[in-house]
Amino acid sequence: MKKIIGYSVLGLLGIVLILGIYGIRKFNNTYFKERPAYLELSHESQPMDFKWTHSKVDEGHIEYQTGLLIPVQIDSLEHNLYMQFDTGAPDSFFYEKDLISLRKMGYDIKEVSKDGIRFVESLNLNLGGKPVNLSMVKIYPNYGNTFSAEFDPKINITIGTIGSDILVDRITSIDFKNQTIQFFEERPEWMQQLNGFKTFDFPGRRVMLPATVDGKQYEFLYDSGCSAFGLITTKQRFKKYTEVSTPVESFGAKSWEDKIYINSKSSNYPLTIGGTKLTMKRVSCVDMYAFLQPLVTPFTRIGGWMGNQAINESHLILDTKSKEFLILTTI
Incomplete structure (x- = not known):
């Protein structure tokens, strides 16, 4: 009887694992699929x-x-x-x-x-x-x-x-400090004089920036629509990157037609993006996905969703022609 129960549990776990792998693969294929650009x-x-x-x-x-x-x-x-x-x-x-x-x-x-x-x-x-x-x-x-x-x-x-x-096929300059955006077909002369450009990936028109936190390498999806957030991450990392004594702000954030409930804290935790040292300023997590995140995250490319808070006093340059970027804290 015990063997039957054991085999049943193993079989169930196997089915869950297969379905999980299939779901994660489908998510990656759908989310990062190449798309026709009409604009x-x-x-x-x-x-x-x-x-x-x-x-x-x-x-x-x-x-x-x-x-x-x-x-x-x-x-x-x-x-x-x-x-x-x-x-x-x-x-x-x-x-x-x-x-x-x-x-x-x-x-x-x-x-x-x-x-x-x-x-x-x-x-x-x-x-x-x-x-x-x-x-x-x-x-x-x-x-x-x-x-x-x-x-x-x-x-x-x-x-x-x-x-x-x-x-797509442009160089985009976002000067957060002076609140300007500029689009170039080629790098202007002033930009050609800059050093320190790093590579990034742009699969399916998703801006994936390489980041380092605590010596570990991640890819953060840069989403300027998440303007209020420095980094949306797993609940475990949320606790690690913030102080216990820092008050939590919990509220529903609108994403298109949906509302997602988010917990956020201010944070001075350091991170490096493309060689530029920054602080997170704010870290958030989504409670409804807290159980699944540590299981799913290692199998997706997204190490975290990055909003504008960490770079809202910097200057971001995205060159999708060469797939290079640069974050300047002074210019």
């Missing part, structure tokens, strides 16, 4: 301004730097329009509800379909104070804001997302 950007290479936004979350808690927003100006429209810069999103989007509102105001925004996907064909606008043309931007269905032609200076409207497809 086209026509512009003169000039710094585009961005601003940090803050918002109230659960129980009146205020999160600062919850989003990295680039101001948008369409013709003479007075509304406070923005697009969020989100490297965690592999595609850029205009939100359908916002497009409907703009069309009701008389804007002729044409769309086309390709490969079964709807796109805004072309749109001229000012992005971060500079004129650009965005073509073949995906439409995110049934999402966004409806707004009227009446201007309300108190209301900020995010009409879309600038995703990591804008990084």
Whole structure:
């Protein structure tokens, strides 16, 4: 009888292991799969301004730097329009509800379909104070804001997302201290004089930065949409990288249409990214995945999700042509 029970337990564990390996492999293949890049950007290479936004979350808690927003100006429209810069999103989007509102105001925004996907064909606008043309931007269905032609200076409207497809075959300079973003087709002269570039990977348009913590090597997925967080990691590392006496902030963070409950603490724990010494500033973990994380994490490429907190006073350069990057603490 004991042997039967033992064999049954081993058989069950074997099935769980097989299913786990299959699930992890499917996740990696799906998350990092190569994707067609449709977005086209026509512009003169000039710094585009961005601003940090803050918002109230659960129980009146205020999160600062919850989003990295680039101001948008369409013709003479007075509304406070923005697009969020989100490297965690592999595609850029205009939100359908916002497009409907703009069309009701008389804007002729044409769309086309390709490969079964709807796109805004072309749109001229000012992005971060500079004129650009965005073509073949995906439409995110049934999402966004409806707004009227009446201007309300108190209301900020995010009409879309600038995703990591804008990084493809470009050099992107994000100066957090001066709050500017600039896109180059080739490295400018001032950038060519810089030393210390390190390699990074860009599978499926995911920015994977090499990091060192406590002498251990990791790959952190850089997600500028996680602006409020320095590092989202496992519960075990969360405890290690923070002080017991530091108060925990727990709240629900919105991710597109979902809400994920997160625990966060401030932290001065050191880490090195691309040879640059930094501090985490903030460490977070997701309780609902706490049991699975230590089992799954070693089999995925993602050693942690990195937001902007650790580098929000630095200057990040991402060159997807050569797959090199650099973080400057002074320039």
